Amino acid sequence: MDAVRDLVPRLLAGEPRALARAISIVEDRRPAAREIMKAIAASAGRAALLGVTGPPGAGKSTLVDGLAALLRSEKKKVGIIAVDPSSAFSGGAVLGDRIRMQRHSTDPGVFIRSMATRGNFGGLAAASVDVADLMSAAGCDVVLIETVGVGQDEVEVVRVADLVMVVLVPGLGDDIQTIKAGIMEIPDIFVLNKADREGIERLHSDVQSMLSLAEHPGGRTPAIVRTVGTTGEGLPELLAAVEAAPGAAGEPAQARRRERSRERLLDLLKERVMEWVSVAPARQEVDRLAGELAQRSIDPHAAADVLMARLTGGARG
């Protein structure tokens, strides 16, 4: 308690070590986490939350680093959250993140955090938006959330962002069609990275023709920006597109914030339910039902109904 009381003012003053410590507490869902989140609530939410997603190999990390450097040149404080669900099994930060952290380690205006999934509680999106709130409270003007892949988990993470960029590159293989079809309706901005490569014109016209077929909420069409992450080419144009995007301010931004809040609330509710099943007596009930299910002496939906009745009847019912 005392530790937390000491930690929050230092966090609000922008002290990197206090921020790092608060993030660890919140990420691990330790008891003090809720107290911290409550204490910083009024100061959270001022940073713009920018989501960056796309398939493996699209050069997202290099792009995010370049955007961070550009924002730093405008004297803005930047937070980077590298969400990496694929490391859920190995558990640790990946090599690439450690290299990145070294690169920015001399700049107190850039704070980088890498996150994997939160195990059984499942709240990757919930935890990452909490971390974004902490960064915001510590004075970050912009928080970039970067996710690997295009699965549902990524979708959930980007759903909590103010604005979403999808990064594509020329020549990623046959499945790129599938990916593009899938993500067409999310992004505010399509970033065509590695634009110095062969196939860039084809990719650009593919994205354009697909956009011409799709419906866009509120009549807005996503911007398309070409970049070369490794040289920084196109990054000023990308940042201009971010600032000009309809989701960045006004009524669309407010509508998105309400939707984001709803998603966040439901994520946290799921997390609470998974906490409930992880302790007695629900834990024993789950083990018993799972055993019966494995033997096929109960059908899965009947088993789920038993558990749901227990949950809604009160945890000790």
Place this chain on the structure above:
Amino acid sequence: MDAVRDLVPRLLAGEPRALARAISIVEDRRPAAREIMKAIAASAGRAALLGVTGPPGAGKSTLVDGLAALLRSEKKKVGIIAVDPSSAFSGGAVLGDRIRMQRHSTDPGVFIRSMATRGNFGGLAAASVDVADLMSAAGCDVVLIETVGVGQDEVEVVRVADLVMVVLVPGLGDDIQTIKAGIMEIPDIFVLNKADREGIERLHSDVQSMLSLAEHPGGRTPAIVRTVGTTGEGLPELLAAVEAAPGAAGEPAQARRRERSRERLLDLLKERVMEWVSVAPARQEVDRLAGELAQRSIDPHAAADVLMARLTGGARG
């Protein structure tokens, strides 16, 4: 009710149209779904459930098609579930699946179904394992579940499988290191596809050296099999590796089945909770809390606690 009473015997007799109809009902979570799942429970679970995952562009679909053809030559009935979370936004089946369905359309021994995410209820893994149960009840000996990508959603889907194959290919770019690090602990079999391509030796030794560093549950080491999906090269060896895998039978298979049942139960519980929040009066409560959260007049964890108290106090509390 009468329709369902008529449907189940036809499904159990292996009639493709009855199976297709039952899948639609179960996938859409219509009221009759639970009745159908209960009626087929005793006949479900006999098929081997094989998960196939890996990054976009790895050639998973071609590989799965080849395995299906090989299993058909052994007179086995095959179900294929193509899980495609990336099409959650576009909603429909992708072009590739339609082409595949045409290829197998003259063979009543192959049943293909493509699935995207289930929207707010979220139960992609829950729904796909229900579909696998339906295919099993309809007489399928093997059900192949294929997922795009390496996100958490894929992980959840493969967690419900009896055995997991991860497909990798040479030269997928820098992020491949990340992918490999992330998935190293899941698979029973590494499939090195497009093995006629440059870089295959490097990929093979990369996978081997990483496996030598990793811990393997129960001391078992994943098999590595090279394939060329387009020519069918290596597929008989792959099928032999599937049959020889420790997860295929005995105590490891039983332990896995218990773990699978637990995952399935928790997936269904989350689905029930998301159903609860989608109807009155919880729905209004969620809207109210999300509004306060957007205004920052309540902190997110306090809002989640209010909702959880409502849930555990009974749906009408």
